[in-house]
Amino acid sequence: DAKTTQPPSMDCAEGRAANLPCNHSTISGNEYVYWYRQIHSQGPQYIIHGLKNNETNEMASLIITEDRKSSTLILPHATLRDTAVYYCIVRPPMEYGNKLVFGAGTILRVKS
Amino acid sequence: DTAVSQTPKYLVTQMGNDKSIKCEQNLGHDTMYWYKQDSKKFLKIMFSYNNKELIINETVPNRFSPKSPDKAHLNLHINSLELGDSAVYFCASSQGLAGNEQYFGPGTRLTVT
Numbered sequence: 252d253a254k255t256t257q258p259p260s261m262d263c264a265e266g267r268a269a270n271l272p273c274n275h276s277t278i279s280g281n282e283y284v285y286w287y288r289q290i291h292s293q294g295p296q297y298i299i300h301g302l303k304n305n306e307t308n309e310m311a312s313l314i315i316t317e318d319r320k321s322s323t324l325i326l327p328h329a330t331l332r333d334t335a336v337y338y339c340i341v342r343p344p345m346e347y348g349n350k351l352v353f354g355a356g357t358i359l360r361v362k363s
Numbered sequence: 364d365t366a367v368s369q370t371p372k373y374l375v376t377q378m379g380n381d382k383s384i385k386c387e388q389n390l391g392h393d394t395m396y397w398y399k400q401d402s403k404k405f406l407k408i409m410f411s412y413n414n415k416e417l418i419i420n421e422t423v424p425n426r427f428s429p430k431s432p433d434k435a436h437l438n439l440h441i442n443s444l445e446l447g448d449s450a451v452y453f454c455a456s457s458q459g460l461a462g463n464e465q466y467f468g469p470g471t472r473l474t475v476t
Binding site (some may be wrong): 289292293294296297300336338339349350351352353355 | 387394396404405406407408411419421453456457459460461463464465466467468469470
């Protein structure tokens with residue numbers, strides 16, 4: 252079962268930052284937070300992951316709270332093409348088999 | 364170049380038939396996966412292979428038989444198709460069992476009538 256809780260949907264204005272929250276209150280010390288997204292009719296796409304420090308790449312930033320019980324994915328300047336389902340996933344770093352457990356995710360709608 | 368490709372993209376068949384879905388990755392990865400996304404949109408892992416060895420089998424009915432002829436290919440054969448097998452099937456790959464990033468294919472939409 253998924254170990255994360257996300258809001259079912261969010262709206263964001265084009266050009267504004269999209270902040271997607273995720274609760275993972277039962278996360279263990281060696282478990283990473285991963286974010287994937289799935290644009291309609293496509294396969295999931297990796298976005299970013301982190302353990303305890305904030306992370307940034309060309310797509311997004313990941314902010315993890317100090318107690319690691321929640322995190323926020325930030326898309327700094329959302330575009331219409333960022334409309335997708337965003338999945339927050341918790342998994343151990345060396346889990347045998349590298350299994351991703353997807354929850355329901357958050358539907359992000361970017362509107363012009 | 365497509366990193367992870369699947370064929371066919373759409374598959375419509377009748378109950379009781381046997382069908383196969385093929386997956387190929389050109390990323391040089393050694394681990395491949397099959398996921399199933401049902402009508403409620405939940406994605407669930409079915410199998411994973413590392414260096415052609417089965418690592419994960421998530422209590423999938425034995426009508427489903429994955430085959431990995433080499434590290435770049437992971438095919439899924441389904442016997443005696445049932446209505447409940449209708450779903451989108453995604454192939455993915457990563458480097459190693461603890462690979463950070465999984466690359467997904469475009470999916471195969473299977474419809475069983």
